[in-house]
Amino acid sequence: MNARTMKTLVSLACAALVLALPLRVQAQGAIGTVVTLTGYFLNAASLTPVEANYAVYDSQGKKVGQSFRSSATDGYLQTGLKAGQTYTIRVEDPRYFRQEFAIDIPATSKYLELSKDFVVRPMEAGRKIKVTPVPFDVKKSALKTGAEDDLADLVRVLTMNPGANIEIVCFPDAEGTADASQKISQARAEALKAHFASKGVSAARISIKAVTTVDPLDPPPIRPTAKGKRYVGPVYLVITKV
């Protein structure tokens, strides 16, 4: 029996203990199937595995068991959850932004193992978060169609972490005159700020920066690209206060 298998068995036993009380209350005659959720916590900036503290909540908002911690060595997590239920995994670690991940456990009567990775964002002043996909079309300063969906996760993170302030940094699509670059970068940053504000993020928490030169870390490609696949100036959120 290798270490990972042993870990799985121990974790399943713990999960069974965690679930034992509610199961006994809920069902007199039937024991619900326990589904194993496995995965890794990953750092959003580097996508490398990280240790993070988290808790599991059921659909009623009730905490399931104690708080958990992913592996310090490889970010691995393993939790037993009831089939047919919806849960929320909440990152509760001062090193990271508070975040929630919804988990739907399918209804099943057989053993099932689900895998899901959780990307967490370090809570550090100066940390830069790249907004992907870029929520603008080439040469445009209005949010592109569908951008609202793409930004929903960032909006959730910002509303769950009211103590964090950000600076929106926008780069132009191409080398151009300083005036033209300033105009589009400024308009994009303002559009994004307005969007966040409209979703409940206090505008006082958001500053903006319009850059007039192309992003040295992600410059425009040398070769032209096909229509629809044009390079759009990168957008970053920089954490200014935690």
Added chain:
Amino acid sequence: MLVVLAACAVSTWAQQRSYTASTIGKHADEVLGVFVNDANTMVATCSLDETIKLWSLPDGKELRTLTGHTAQVNNVSFSGDDKQLASASSDRTIRVWDVQTGKVLQTMRGHTADVIGVYYSPVEGSQLIASTSFDKTVKIWDANLGVEAKTLRGHTMQTNNVAYSYDGKFIASCSDDRTVMIWSTDLTKKDPIMTLTGHTAPVLTALYSFDSKYLATADERGVVKIWSMPSGELVRSMNAHTDLVQDVAFAEDNKTLVTGSLDKSVKMWDLTTGQNVMTQNVGTEVWSLDVTSNAGIIILGCADGSVRVLKEAGSEAGRTNRGGR
């Protein structure tokens, strides 16, 4: 010997075609799509400026500007009877316009990413429209009802452009996955009939000849391939341009192909020999083009926002004896 060489020189010279360039108007931003109607009396252009413009042919007078899309318009296509125009946009919709009134007849939603290619069925009376999108699918729409009729899945990366065969039997789609897929227009069939491989870069466009016997495809490296259809046999591969080719157009003789590129040139090819019979440096990147049926007029959509025409002397009518599509 000298006589033979002289005869060859004359023969080569005789095949060269000469065009005069002019600008007929401008969009506020880059022109991404061009489509000439079946009657050769009108050309539609679409742009990064989110509009579509209609121009008369052969005089090139601006007739109307169609507004409504909320993002760049990537392509346009007239219906077989020229009464309607379909447009594909990065706002993820396909719109159908009444050419006479300029009003939107349908706004069709279903793609989950930018819609790049659109092609109206050339069959008279057909209201089917094919579209491609960065969501990797090809969709067929019923423009009468404004609903999605079928989704074709098979490409593994974003799909770039789409074309009906003029006999209405097939649809060709091309993709970043470097393949071209041929699909049946039979709505009950969902798998590709064949997959054409050989391009070594994302394939940006595909177009059938008017007799449906050839398919031209072009890629990001400027390579143009000609395939015999419906067999799918590769007839010719040409290093046509030094930069990506976003658009090609057939003349109604089915052997003349015009290609435009971001290398700022437009070229005409005799497909029976593979010979380049015309090269014109336009001075700006060419995103799109189309030709009148006899290729006497070539309309260009350019990166500087201009709509330009290349006219061959004596080709004012733009067509010979039959309609192209």
